[in-house]
Amino acid sequence: MTMPVPPAAPARVLVVAPLVLSLLLGVVTAALGAALPLLRSAYGLPEGSGAELVGLYNLGALAGVAACGLGGRTGAGRSTTGRPVLALLAAFAGGCAGMALAPIWWLLNAFATATGFGFGGLLLYLNAFFGRFPGRRGLLLMNLLHACFGAGATVGPLLVGRFGEVSWLLLVTAGLTAPLAWPARRLGTAGPGTAPTDGTGTDAPAGRRGLPLLSVFAAVAFLYAGVEAGIGALESTHLEAAGRSAGEAAGLTALFWAGLTAGRVVLPPVTYRLAPPRLVLLCLLAATGLLLTTLDGRWAPAGYGLAGFALGTVFPTVLVWATAALPLPPERVSAVLLLTNLIGSAALPPLLGLFAGPARAAVSIPLSIATLTLLCGLVVTTAVVLARRAEPTVAGPNPADRPDQKVRT
Secondary structure, X not given: OOOOOOOOOOHHHHHHHHHHHHHHHXXXXXXXXXXXXXXHHHHOOXXXXXXXHHHHHHHHHHHXXXXXXXXXXXXXXXXXXXXXXXXXXXXXXXXXXXXXXXXXXXXXXXXXXXXXXXXXXXXXXXXXXXXXXXXXXXXHHHHHHHHHHXXXXXXXXXXXXXXXXXXXXXXXXXXXXHHHHHHHHHHHHOOOOOOOOOOOOOOHHHHHHOHHHHHHHHHHHHHHHHHHHHHHHHHHHHHHHOOOOHHHHHHHOHHXXXXXXXXXXXXXXXXXXXXXXXXXXXXXXXXXXXXXXXXXXXXXHHHHHHHXXXXXXXXXXXXXXXXXXXXXXXXXXXXXXXXXXXXXXXXXXXXXXXXXXXXXXXHHHHHHHHHHHHHHHHHHHHHHHHHHHHHHHHOOOOHHHOOOOOOOO
């Protein structure tokens, strides 16, 4: 089926503006976790506290995804105007400015929640927009979109570490987001999802048979989100407890995001002969071992960077694997995994932060994250078993083998 092309605006602007926006989303998302030691000092918080800031940001993101996924749609599943995107851009930019100027901690947290709401909704629209492009072009653009987010997530902590504070970065981000309102409003005409294409529907019994496997994949997405968001939120706290200064710890967290970005670019073409389940398990096992090496404070920054490299391809590969293994429309599978991923990003970092007291942060943080990574691998093993049992039921032609069908990732 031929997918519709976004109308009216110049194609280059329609592509470049979302990529720049993805970069800015990555900057803010990574900078908040990296700046926690600096924010604790600025607001007079005790050592090891403050992880709720990242949790509330991710909780806002979850609310943004849910709101955009359920509202502002026509019967065809598309927004009729760009107003939802403009509102989300305002929430993101306004929230960034509010965080930069907040005089007290609770107000900072309130603005972080609003910023997260804008982030979550924009993330959904960005992925839906690039998902409308068919074939190889769509795959390249989707990879470029996530690479831009990873690049922003790398730059954010570097800038926080270099200048020793985050307020100016949030203000600059708010200022750079505002000019994107004109071209980015076109994202709203795509809506948070497209109508199912021909051939994606399944019968109800097959869909019910796929629910146990879908639940396991959702658990994988939930736990993996805790690993990635937990490192982003607590790595700087761990490095500070291991003897680094607050500014140095914030800057060194960029190694993890750089590794995550590099893994998404390098691992898929290098490991294309590996089946998705084996690739995911090997990456999680490698990441677990590398996270354990961060118990040595001297090795910790490099250990986190290499763990990020190993983890980079995990979630995208799980999405591809789940879409192929489940007798459900790909749109539904992606929506469930994205929502559970965001729930994990909101819920798990604060729980991990409970173990990050000043007397034990240097040991408890890497151990708790490594344990969560290993648990994620065990749930992936369960998914492998269930997927093998379901193979006779869901076996069918691979959509990627059909030139007239869009490749789904």
